[in-house]
Amino acid sequence: MVTALSTVLSSGARTLSARALAPLLGEWRDAGPAYGALADRIRLLVIDGRIPVETRLPAERELAEHLELSRTTVTAAYRQLRELGFLQSVRGSGSITCLNGSPGMLSVPGDRGYLDLSKAAMPALPWLTDASRRAVDELPRHLGDAGYDPVGIPELRAAIAERYTARGLPTRPEQIMVTIGAQHAIALLSRALIGRGDRALIEQPTYPHAYEALRAAGARLVPVSATPQSPRPDAGERGVETAGFEQAIRQSNPAMGYLMPDFHNPTGRSLDAVQRERILAAAAKQGTVIVADETTAELDIDRPDAPLPMAAYGDAVLVGSLGKTVWGGIRIGWIRAEKPLIRKLIGLRAPGDLGTPILEQLIATELLPDMPRILELRSAQLRAGRDHLEQLLAERFPQWTVPHVHGGLATWVNLGSPVSSQLALAARNHGLLIAAGPRFGIDGAFERFLRLPISYSAEETTRAVDALGLAWGSLLRHPVPDAGYLADVV
Structure with missing residues (x-):
């Protein structure tokens, strides 16, 4: 292990300075020993991927000075991380993060006995096997060429275009590019639309892999608060959020904006028609390209008024996929854009x-022609999951604020105290893997919030809430001081 670590360190592992680490830590102190609280927070950052594996942490003296701690405290925290398997050190070379901890602390697929709710996803479509068999029967027609397809087979592009047209947005096949899932689409668009140092508008909180893709493209992020779903959002509440988008676009002149207008991940809120029009009008004035992520747009349970796709209200690029409606293992996504951008994306894709x-x-x-039947099934499953989760949380955690979402895959629960990271860590000790609120915030915000999926079975949801109850009880025995430091974040 030491030899392998030395190789990694000598080959130039990424380095995280104390100045860069401090915002990720957020308000990490609690009522327990400082070294234990610091180790727990760094451990969660590694587990959640906010500190990548094989990252060199700051030197003990540097971190101690920046956080105004004794070096003894930081040394003890690093020692605990090494004992838990999250850190390896070589004298004179530094300390580097790793994921060799026990299964109970890591989100490892296939861990027996651990329920993984860190992913908001649906089970595979029941008739997926039958559709796959029919697809295999069609495969011989495509075996006459090399099989490298950078834009998408004509029949699939036509089917996607027909789906948009059925939703009220006339679309031609040449406006569609097929990708390897929605994340691939977001990364491609980020590379196409952003130059290093350009600004990119993004909601806060947001889908973590979206801001990672934007940062990888060299963007400087401009966050705008996404208002959590409320039972009956009024025009004033919606207007405040929209004004925030308009002001950010006008003042920062971003090259690109990434939004989830329908059943936003993680808050569950949707933009209405007026909001879409106003945001797109502001973007058009500044030349900002709005990318609307529609991966959850059709997962409607009982939304009172379903607006059209965002591109029906102005110029917008749309991203979609089958990962949330059919199954995450079907890595098919797409981009709807005008032909010049499609051509640029094809050129960028080859590397x-x-x-x-x-x-x-x-x-x-x-599967696409069968989408009405698919969505009917998903709506029923999500309704049952939402109602069951809301009932359990009301009974077990009356002090939590649980939004009543009208669709999507999750709800954004306000815990009332800044303990999301501690709760996520405690839940792992009771067999539950769940993403803490700061996973969805840029630079570690949202400690008062927890994303809970509504897409799991009644049995799994009950088991998850039971584990949360045990974890919450352990926190109550060792309460975290509430300094109110996140009051202005949301």
């Missing part, structure tokens, strides 16, 4: 991949 797998495209082609 990263040579096309979307043909067989998966054929499966998607089989």
Whole structure:
């Protein structure tokens, strides 16, 4: 292990300075020993991916000076991280993060006995196997060429275009590019629309891998508060959020804006037609390209008024996928844009991949015409999941504020205290893997919030709430002082 670590360190591992680490830590102190609280927070940052594996942490003296701690405290925290398997050190070279801890502390797929609610996802579609068999029967028609397809097979592009047209947004196949899932689409668009140092507008909180893609493209992020879903949002509340977008666009002149207008991840809120029009009008004045992520847009349970896709209200690029409606294992996504941008995206794609797998495209082609039936099933499943979770949380945690979402895959629960990270860590000791609120905030905000999926079975949801109850009880025995430091974040 030491030899391998030395190789990593000598080959130039990424380094995290004390100045860069401090905002990620947030308000990490609690009522217990300082070294234990510091170790717990760094451990969670590694588990959640906010500190990547093989990152060199600040030297003990540097971190102690920046956090105004004794060096003994930082030394003890690093020692605890090494004992738990989250840090390896070589004298004279530094300390580097790793994920060799026990299964109970890590979100490792397949861990027996651990329930993973860190992903908000649906189970595979029941008739996915039948659709796959039909797709295999169609495969011979495509075996006559090399199989590298950077834009998408014609029949799938036509099916996606027809789906948009059925939703009220007339679309032509040449406006569609098929990708390897929505995340691939977001990364491609980030590279196409952002130059290093350009500003990018993004909601706060937001989908973590979106801001990671924007940062990887060299963007400087401009966060705008996404108002959590409320039972009956009024025009004034919606107007405040919209004004925030308009002001940010006008003042920062971003090259690109990334939004989730429908059933936002994680808050669950949706933008209405007026909000969409106002945001797109402000973007058009500044030349900002708005990218609307629609991966959850059709997961409607009982939304009173369903607006059209965002591009129906002005110029916008749309991203969609089958990962949330069909199954995460079907890595099919797409981009809806005008032809000049599609051509640019094709040119940018080759260095990263040579096309979307043909067989998966054929499966998607089989499924898209069946989307009304798919959405009817998903709506019923999500309704049952939402109602069951709301009932359990009301009974077990009456002090929590639980929004009544009208669709999507999760709800954004206000815990009332800044303990989300501690709760996530405590839940792992009771067999539950869950993402803490700061996972969805830029630079570690949202300690008062926890994203809870509504997409799991009644049995799994009950088990998860039971684990949360045990974890919450352990926190109550060792309460964290509430300094009110996140009052202005949301």
